[in-house]
Amino acid sequence: MMRTAKLCLLFLLPLWLTxxxxxxxxxxxLSFVTGNGLDLTEDGKLEASxxxxxxxxxxxxxxxxxxxxxxSFHVISATGANVTEAIVKIQAKLSRVVFQGHxxxxxxxxxxxxxxxxxxxxxxxxxxxxxxxxxxxVVKNGNPKDVFSNEPMFEPNISxxxxxxxxxxxxxxxxxxxxxxxxxxxxxxPLLPAVSLNSTKHFSxxxxxxxxxxxxxxxxxxxxxxxxxxxxxxxDRLTSLTLTSFVPKGDGNVSLRLEKLGRxxxxxxxxxxxxxxxxxxxxxxxxxxxxxxxxSKRKDLLLIQDELSHKTQKSVxxxxxxxxxxxxxxxxxxxxxxxxxxxxxWKTLKKNWTKIFPxxxxxxxxxxxxxxxxxxxxxxxxx
Amino acid sequence: MKLSGTQLVWIMVTTEIAAxxxxxxxxxxxxxxxxxxxxxxxxxxxxxxxxxxxxxLCILHPNQTLFQFSQALxxxxxxxxIVLPYLVSWYILTAVLLRAFADFIHLILLNKTPLWIIxxxxxxxxxxxxxxxxxxxxxxxxxxxxxxxxxTLIVSFxxxxxxxxxxxxxxxxxxxxxxxxxxxxxAPAFWFSGQFVLLVIVSFVQNTKKVLSKSILGVxxxxxxxxxxxxxxxxxxxxxxSAKLRFPYFSAVRTIDILNxxxxxxxxxxxILVFGVIAQASLYFFIASYEMANWIxxxxxxxIIWFSAPAIAIITILIPGASAFTLFDEFWTTVVFPVxxxxxxxxxxxxxxxxxxx
Numbered sequence: 001m002m003r004t005a006k007l008c009l010l011f012l013l014p015l016w017l018t019x020x021x022x023x024x025x026x027x028x029x030l031s032f033v034t035g036n037g038l039d040l041t042e043d044g045k046l047e048a049s050x051x052x053x054x055x056x057x058x059x060x061x062x063x064x065x066x067x068x069x070x071x072s073f074h075v076i077s078a079t080g081a082n083v084t085e086a087i088v089k090i091q092a093k094l095s096r097v098v099f100q101g102h103x104x105x106x107x108x109x110x111x112x113x114x115x116x117x118x119x120x121x122x123x124x125x126x127x128x129x130x131x132x133x134x135x136x137x138v139v140k141n142g143n144p145k146d147v148f149s150n151e152p153m154f155e156p157n158i159s160x161x162x163x164x165x166x167x168x169x170x171x172x173x174x175x176x177x178x179x180x181x182x183x184x185x186x187x188x189x190p191l192l193p194a195v196s197l198n199s200t201k202h203f204s205x206x207x208x209x210x211x212x213x214x215x216x217x218x219x220x221x222x223x224x225x226x227x228x229x230x231x232x233x234x235x236d237r238l239t240s241l242t243l244t245s246f247v248p249k250g251d252g253n254v255s256l257r258l259e260k261l262g263r264x265x266x267x268x269x270x271x272x273x274x275x276x277x278x279x280x281x282x283x284x285x286x287x288x289x290x291x292x293x294x295x296s297k298r299k300d301l302l303l304i305q306d307e308l309s310h311k312t313q314k315s316v317x318x319x320x321x322x323x324x325x326x327x328x329x330x331x332x333x334x335x336x337x338x339x340x341x342x343x344x345x346w347k348t349l350k351k352n353w354t355k356i357f358p359x360x361x362x363x364x365x366x367x368x369x370x371x372x373x374x375x376x377x378x379x380x381x382x383x
Numbered sequence: 384m385k386l387s388g389t390q391l392v393w394i395m396v397t398t399e400i401a402a403x404x405x406x407x408x409x410x411x412x413x414x415x416x417x418x419x420x421x422x423x424x425x426x427x428x429x430x431x432x433x434x435x436x437x438x439x440l441c442i443l444h445p446n447q448t449l450f451q452f453s454q455a456l457x458x459x460x461x462x463x464x465i466v467l468p469y470l471v472s473w474y475i476l477t478a479v480l481l482r483a484f485a486d487f488i489h490l491i492l493l494n495k496t497p498l499w500i501i502x503x504x505x506x507x508x509x510x511x512x513x514x515x516x517x518x519x520x521x522x523x524x525x526x527x528x529x530x531x532x533x534x535t536l537i538v539s540f541x542x543x544x545x546x547x548x549x550x551x552x553x554x555x556x557x558x559x560x561x562x563x564x565x566x567x568x569x570a571p572a573f574w575f576s577g578q579f580v581l582l583v584i585v586s587f588v589q590n591t592k593k594v595l596s597k598s599i600l601g602v603x604x605x606x607x608x609x610x611x612x613x614x615x616x617x618x619x620x621x622x623x624x625s626a627k628l629r630f631p632y633f634s635a636v637r638t639i640d641i642l643n644x645x646x647x648x649x650x651x652x653x654x655i656l657v658f659g660v661i662a663q664a665s666l667y668f669f670i671a672s673y674e675m676a677n678w679i680x681x682x683x684x685x686x687i688i689w690f691s692a693p694a695i696a697i698i699t700i701l702i703p704g705a706s707a708f709t710l711f712d713e714f715w716t717t718v719v720f721p722v723x724x725x726x727x728x729x730x731x732x733x734x735x736x737x738x739x740x741x
Contacts, residue, residue, distance in 0.1 A: 132634065
């Protein structure tokens with residue numbers, strides 16, 4: 001019995017010796033990457049840039065030390081044959097180990113997007129350390145480095161700023177894992193938000209980038225801001241939306257803020273031809289009224305409601321036409337709707353969907369409902 | 384050595400869940416896509432049937448292990464021969480399990496620790512657990528950690544709810560059809576029935592009356608957890624992406640992010656996985672040693688452990704790595720399971736039934 005006990009102790013002994021302390025990584029040994037950027041250089045090489053947080057700069061630095069304000073971030077970039085090689089080169093410029101576990105954002109430069117960014121996703125999912133809930137943006141007319149160097153007004157660095165701005169604009173966060181799931185599915189083409197720098201080097205959100213996943217996730221074009229809202233509405237990626245539209249009968253503009261948005265895509269089969277009807281619904285409050293109508297009266301309210309619904313419907317119809325004609329890419333996920341509603345039919349359509357999509361009949365219906373005219377009745381400017 | 388009915392339930396739950404969460408979800412999704420959860424349900428039904436067969440066979444021979452009743456039924460030599468494939472598979476299974484888990488820990492947590500140290504530590508723990516008190520100790524261990532495992536998993540299910548997207552499951556049934564759903568269900572079915580360990584451990588349960596209901600309950604809990612985990616993996620990543628993830632449920636837990644505050648919940652899942660794998664490896668290790676002792680006619684099964692531990696350590700280290708697992712998995716599903724999980728039990732059951740009538 002004693003012998004057994006001794007043997008067991010002997011077995012348990014290594015547990016004290018092998019606590020894994022050599023695997024220890026203290027925060028002061030890591031350089032936290034909060035943003036990753038990918039782009040091509042002038043001569044076509046892959047360039048990765050990282051937005052590294054400088055902890056002493058973030059923690060209120062200036063006020064405590066009393067000295068000059070320390071920078072809260074640094075942008076470092078390097079080229080390489082692939083993402084990992086570039087990151088290894090970035091490591092050469094940093095005294096702390098590059099740690100991607102807190103990455104919030106991935107920016108893809110327009111040049112790389114144009115050439116196709118399909119090859120660059122692998123390390124982001126494969127690496128067990130990598131954070132899979134980051135957001136992906138395309139940089140319009142620029143490269144990630146410049147966006148990263150931008151010092152935002154409120155936030156310590158741009159990646160937090162972009163993340164918050166998306167929310168403030170009313171978009172649901174579109175995470176990298178959702179993006180990759182869309183890239184890998186058959187019936188929808190991914191839409192990525194785009195960010196650009198204006199002439200004063202301030203960043204601004206600038207619509208959606210259209211990508212073609214069948215062609216190496218290549219950038220096809222950009223939707224303008226207004227169209228992006230509609231596209232987001234149709235793909236269920238929007239939480240709120242403000243519409244402003246001219247009401248001829250009231251001779252002025254009305255702004256409506258929609259807080260409750262819904263969408264339904266129905267697929268019908270008429271003589272073996274696919275027909276798609278999109279039904280968008282929104283409920284909201286009047287924010288501004290420059291007309292001579294009084295929205296607290298039911299008749300005028302309905303008039304405004306119908307006019308706005310009609311105008312929005314027209315714009316959405318135009319958008320669908322434009323996407324079908326110009327880009328020929330199914331960003332609305334109509335293919336996925338066909339897949340879900342007519343799975344057998346989809347098996348034959350799947351291969352040719354890119355050819356079929358531009359010719360599909362799409363009808364759009366928009367129903368807006370004004371729940372509240374606001375706390376005034378007729379316009380304050382007009383009697 | 385004794386085992387209570389409740390311990391039997393928790394042994395089944397603890398030893399099956401970890402391996403199934405880690406190894407069985409991706410293959411099912413690769414075959415049956417968004418209908419993989421249906422595969423799991425179908426697999427569960429087949430698993431219950433197989434469990435029924437095995438347990439019923441054991442009930443026909445109360446308080447006898449596989450070796451003992453196959454001796455009684457087939458005589459000295461044929462009885463020995465028929466147990467041989469079981470011994471081989473339990474030894475290899477323990478090694479593969481430890482290797483797969485050591486690789487996983489190496490990848491996720493301790494990448495600077497040499498692999499063999501992780502393996503040796505795991506084997507040390509497994510040896511300790513089975514040597515100290517045999518199946519009773521394993522039973523108590525499972526009774527203790529089983530509820531923790533279930534609770535942790537259920538909490539993770541709840542936390543993940545806001546990341547789920549229903550459209551990933553659509554269209555229902557149409558894409559894979561029954562052929563693929565059935566194909567995806569075969570491997571889970573064998574795992575649900577518990578690696579035919581029941582053939583041995585049922586003999587330790589004193590109250591034979593409750594054995595059947597308890598073992599079905601154990602399988603039932605496992606099925607519920609695995610079906611839910613499969614559903615969640617699909618609902619978070621969609622069928623195409625999760626088919627490419629090696630540990631989709633683990634990755635799904637990593638996506639938990641509630642108010643930027645509750646994050647990195649994967650740590651909890653990782654540590655319950657350690658419990659599960661230790662329990663499972665100890666169980667196979669014990670059964671392999673115990674039956675081996677019977678097989679070579681050694682009275683004290685503990686002495687066999689000093690042979691089993693180094694043998695398994697060597698096999699574990701010799702396995703070439705992740706690429707061998709798929710090959711092993713295929714061999715397991717196409718050869719070992721049909722023979723050890725269905726063929727031999729069915730054969731023994733028929734003989735028992737015939738002998739009983741005669």
